[in-house]
Amino acid sequence: MSATVVSSKSENSEWARRFWLKALLQGGAILAVAAVAGLAFNGLRPAKLPLAQDWSVSGQLAAAKPGENLVVSLDDAKALFFARVAIFIDARSEDFYEMGHIQGARSLPMEDFDSRFQAIMADVPQDAPIVVYCDGESCSLSKDLALMLSGAGFRNVQVLVNGWSLWQTAGMPVEEGPL
Numbered sequence: 001m002s003a004t005v006v007s008s009k010s011e012n013s014e015w016a017r018r019f020w021l022k023a024l025l026q027g028g029a030i031l032a033v034a035a036v037a038g039l040a041f042n043g044l045r046p047a048k049l050p051l052a053q054d055w056s057v058s059g060q061l062a063a064a065k066p067g068e069n070l071v072v073s074l075d076d077a078k079a080l081f082f083a084r085v086a087i088f089i090d091a092r093s094e095d096f097y098e099m100g101h102i103q104g105a106r107s108l109p110m111e112d113f114d115s116r117f118q119a120i121m122a123d124v125p126q127d128a129p130i131v132v133y134c135d136g137e138s139c140s141l142s143k144d145l146a147l148m149l150s151g152a153g154f155r156n157v158q159v160l161v162n163g164w165s166l167w168q169t170a171g172m173p174v175e176e177g178p179l
Helices: 002-044 057-064 074-083 094-099 110-121 141-151 163-169
Strands: 087-090 130-133 157-160
Touching: 074 130, 074 163, 110 141, 130 141, 130 163, 141 157, 157 163
Parallel strands: 087 130, 130 157
Antiparallel strands: none
């Protein structure tokens, strides 16, 4: 009797092992066929989808308007600042703006765009150089604001990625307080 029970358990164990092995092999085969079919169809598309994506703010800006460089370097932003030809816009909240901002920058927080856009941008010509910034490598407020300004007709909008931190570290002019 005990030999029959051991044999039955052994057979059940072997059956379960084979079942799961077969399931894994079939699942892997289905995934492989799907991947090959997906790559083949993507290869046939006129506008191919990228196989990898750069999710950094700089990468997103490059993808937002292909052929246009929406990112401004710190050196170029400094030159624009000292030449007094660019409008600097802080995309952070008003509280952060009041704690410190680039000297002369305007505050246009993304969350207040609809209510403050007209007042902040009324005197800015559509072709004026505009530098938008926020803080942090992954801060997308400046990217979002730059795209909204571009959508509103401003033709010369660029983003200083990690702008506030870069500006401070470089010892550039800053100020505190409200507008």
